[in-house]
Amino acid sequence: MKQLIILFITIIFLVPQNSKAQDDGAIIAAAGGLLAIGSGIAAVQQMKEQAELTATEWFLTNYPNQNRFSLKTLDFDGKKLKDISATSVISFKIQEFDIVDNNPELGKKYVLFGFTSFGWINEYGINFDKVIWILIDGDEWMNMMTSYSKVASGEKNEEIIREALKEGKVVNRGIRAKKGKDIDFYKIEGDMYLVTDYSPDMKFIYNERSFGIYLKETMNLIQIGRGDLIEIHEYFFDE
Template sequence: MKKLTIAFLIITLFMPKQSNAQSNGAAGAIAVGAGLLAIGAGIAAMEDMKERAELTATQWVLANHPELNSFSLKTLDFNGKKTKDMSSTSVISFKIQEFSPTDNPTLDGKKQILLAFTSYGWISDQGIDFNKVNWYLIDSTEWLNMMVAYAKVASKEKNETVLKDVLNNGLVVNKGIKAKGKTEIPFFKLEGDMYLVTDYSSEMKLVYNEKTLGIFLKDTGNLVQMARAAVIDTHEFFFLTK
């Protein structure tokens, strides 16, 4: 849908007005054609990047997790970074699910998410440099623990049992944890330059800022704010889909 919207806007931008002379109309038609070619090239380049990213993610899994012998790997969010986040990193998430080998297998095994945090300069006119990527493979238990830790620092609720119960049946959105059509656990209202931080693990800190989940990577010193859609997609994959 986003691709079609962008294409429509560009076509509208270059479309000649009815009041223009025929010569202007011809020039406009050429501009439209050039615009369509640019759109097609851009979409093709994006799809090529996604395919290369999936291939690299698969290679990382094969090299680092030999216990995974039958699995599906697909891109969940190609750019899960918050749009106005100006840090030097981005994050790509891949959904992984195991299955039993058979004809027309069903994806019914263990689910995991592979997070790929990219560093400055990971993409250029020379292509993608996946040496500038930090990989984190997490399962539903780890994700739930992360969301509990995040919710504890972002809200007044400190009871982990209560938080886990709500999270198992709800979603983390900008204003809090939403379940059954309403906000069950509201998050604090903060100014844009205020941060609440929890030291989650030896690898990362979780940050609440501007109603957004931030992940600070200790190894690289980079902070990335995950887009709301990326957080929701991950949570739904683990807890709200079969």
Template sequence: MKKIILTILLLSMCIVPKTGYSQQKGAVVAAAAGALLAIGAGVAAVEQMKERAELTATQYILSNNPEFENFSLKTLDFDGKKLKDISNTSVITFKIQEFIPTDKPKLNGKKHILLGFTSYGWINEYGIDYEKVMWFLIDSEEWLNMMTVYVKTASGEDRDNYIKESLTNGKIVNKGVKIKSKMEVPFYQLSGDLYVTKDYNDEIKFIYNEKSLGIFLKETKNLVQMGRGSIIDIHEFFFKEN
């Protein structure tokens, strides 16, 4: 924020001509201040929505998963985003990790991801309508199963054990599954209007398209696009220690 303020003030000084400087200085400063207030309001709104999202996700966990007694919950989606980006978000991702209570506890317990799939109108003039969000709680084993089917959808590889080993020891990148510098499972190169599909379970179907994972929710009949960056972040959260 300090860098933004300094940049705006410097630009304001540069665009004012020397003639009539004293008369225009006040107007320029006022304009810069207005721009800063707009930026601050946007940042504050995003932060407020992030806090509200985390509160609602926490309430969901407390209501539906009483076995979670001590846990950390943080969103992966709101940092660095603008309001218009958030309103277009089709899935909110929360990372959850259990811990043992103590002074300055370490997050070293079991990890989960909570996915909140949004539908049209989930953000309106009144804020966030969480009745338009469908929740899925996923642990590392379930995520590995999901990514195995996703990799099978996105590539010509069909050996489950080989895919799981590659996923556990490597990482997902834009072009496939890589272990260190070697591409173990390359993904299909598809144009934007080509899709490969595969059923995962009774609730969702995977749709592979270049640089994105499509998840078709059978109950609502919504197709949700999950960016490759989000997939990479979630996979690293589960398996970054390997």
């Protein structure tokens, strides 16, 4: 925000004092645009702080024995207000740590999902009554990705999928494994869906553009973008 104010002041001084009315109008329009951009940035930052605070409170309440951990959102950096408003899940990186010789030693990793529903963002910020929280660790993520990759590809051997997921990289079109044992995902149209029943609470849906999670209780279809899926997998398995 400070940079925007400086830029606005710079514009004022760069325009000659004898400018015509139309130049004044241009200045006012530019200032309005800068203020709108600034308010959007401030709104996203405020929602990020609000989301991180609420996620921390949820974790403290539901996991009272956890007394040394870090928590950071995966979702808000570099995104615009309209992008955040349209999202169906917010996710957070959580990692345990200990203090060894006055320095933090990192431990087990988790991801906390906040599954949203219609109207979760309004004029007052985030309505957390419309957010369902689910915490997973690396083992559960591996189970989820194995089930998802199985329905998304022609590979049905779960051990082969797990090995590829552990040693390789998740990419837009599948899994790039070592020794040439790649697993390619099906090439399907944007309006096609492949479904697998994962648990009593969820179904997973493969669509070429996203990882879909259908919550049976609320009957909501949540979509995790391929970029976010890749980032979560790297968080768990990249050293």
